[in-house]
Amino acid sequence: MNVCFLASSTDQIPNDLTIAEEEQDLPKEIKEKKKKGQLRTGLTTGTTASAATKAALYTLLTKKIVHEIQVTLPKGMMVKLPIKWTQVTHSSVTCAVIKDGGDDPDVTHGAEICSTVEFTSDIGTIQIEGGVGVGKVTKPGLGLPIGSWAINPVPMKMIKDSVNEILTSIAPSPSSVGLRITIAVPKGAELALKTDNPRLGILGGISILGTTGIVLPYSTASFAAAIRQGLDVGIAQKADTFILTTGGRSEDFMKKLLGDKYPDHCYVQMGDFAGYSVKQCHDKGVKKIFIGGFIGKLTKIAMGVKQTHVRGSHVSMDFMAQLAREAGASEEIINLILNANTARHVSEIIDSHSTTGFYNLVCREAARQLESYSGKDLKIEVILFDFEGKLAGRFST
Incomplete structure (x- = not known):
């Protein structure tokens, strides 16, 4: 790969706030890189699928094989x-x-990760579907329709944008072309068994994921260094x-909510490490923090x-049902929550039954x-x- 992103870590993480709870399970080469203070960032399955698609379409139109894209x-x-x-x-x-995950x-x-591109008679349309090793959605709460391929919205848009780039630059009339694009992962079904996909109802393969196109080494101390x-x-x-936000989307939504009140240097992406981030704020004498994120x-x-991190923990439906009961939800809603698939599924149940609070x-x-990381002297909201970025709930200490 021609682009290499590096994150450094020069400080030891306190033993009582280990950033990676499963750090002992990391591959040996990663542990060695941690000792040297350098970890490489990679690219998502969505970026990889987009590259394969773009190269395949270019060759289909020009009859020229490319070795990089x-x-x-x-x-x-x-x-x-x-x-x-x-x-x-x-x-x-x-x-x-x-796929290079860094x-x-x-x-x-x-x-x-493979992409097959072929012409169709359905002029002016671009069909994108999954093939061997790409999972299908069988349960609610994932933000994708049941029965659809597990290709998330951002990767889907990246693939379409890559196709449009090629069509605009090469095809004599982009709207006169019909295309079918099939994304496949030959070992995807085998790999999916090592993920939470089967539990979540994504069957038959992996998901094509990514919101930024980049994979950050979330399970390593380098992310803690970036927070500090x-x-x-x-x-x-x-x-x-x-x-403090859980990622790029929640940061964008916080900026819209707060407007120009706070400059960019007040925004820090904490990723999965909320407790560590809050303790750092407390230790550094910060007076107030906002925490922005989504239901999960x-x-x-x-x-x-x-x-x-999704591999290190699971949402308890019993816990969510308990909160719903405190909010006044009926036993019918409580039972639906207890049998829900994901936190997002719970939010869909809550929204459809207007459970206030x-x-x-x-x-x-x-x-x-x-507050257990900061005490009462740090104000937390x-x-x-x-x-969709709409404010759903808030609480201030």
């Missing part, structure tokens, strides 16, 4: 990925790209209030989970848990967004 990430950054192999038939082209211990690292660095930069500019991560925080209670419990 450039794709644009959601935030505008461009990266080049090598093409592993290309197969040409009389009616289609298939390209394969190896130093994040993800089961899809090294997986071969972000806080130190803000404090050096006299900031005493910080907005904030529920885990409310449950007292220190590290909210449930999200505020999630925020309250999250704030109470985070927790804000929960729905998946």
Whole structure:
């Protein structure tokens, strides 16, 4: 890969706040890189699938095989990925790209992701579907229709954007072309058994994921160093209030909610490490923090989970049902929640039954848990967004 992202870690994490709860299970080479203070960031399955698609379409239109291809990430950054192999038939082209997850211990690292592009008679349409090794959605609460391929919205848009780039630059009339694109992961079904996909109802393969196109090494101390660095930069500019978010989307939503009240250096992405981030704010003398996120991560925080990576913890439906009961939900709703598939599924149940106050209670419990890292002298305000960015709940200590 022609682009390499590096994150450094120079400080030891306190023993009582281990960032990676499963750190002892990391591959040996990652542990060695941690000792040296450098960890490499990779690219998502969505970025990899986009590259394979773009290369296949280019070859289909030009009859020229390429050995690398450039794709644009959601935030505008461009990266080049090598093409592993290309197969040409009389009616289609298939390209394969190896998924490079950097130093994040993800089961899809090294997986071969393929895209087959072929013309169809359905002029002016682009059909994108899954093939061998890509899972199908069989349960609610995942933000995708039941029966659909497990290709998330951002990767779907990246694939379409990559196709449009090629069509606009090469095809004589982009609207006169009909295409079918099939994303496949030859070992996807095997890899999926090592993930939470079967439990979540994604069957037959892996998901094509990614919101930024980039894989950060979340389960490593390098992310803790980035959190500390972000806080130190803000404090050096006299900031005493910080907005901690679980990721890029929640940060964007917090900026819309708070407007111009706080400059960019007040925003820090804490990822999965809420407890560690709050303790760092307390130790560095910060006066107030906002915590912004969505139902899944904030529920885990409310449950007292220190590290909210999906592989290290699960949302308790009993816990969510208890909060719903406190909010006045009927026994019918309680039973639906107890049998829900995901935290997002619970939110769909709550929204469809207009259970007032449930999200505020999630925020309250999250704030109470985070106080255990900071004491009463750090003011904490927790804000929960729905998946469209609408304010759903909030609570201040």
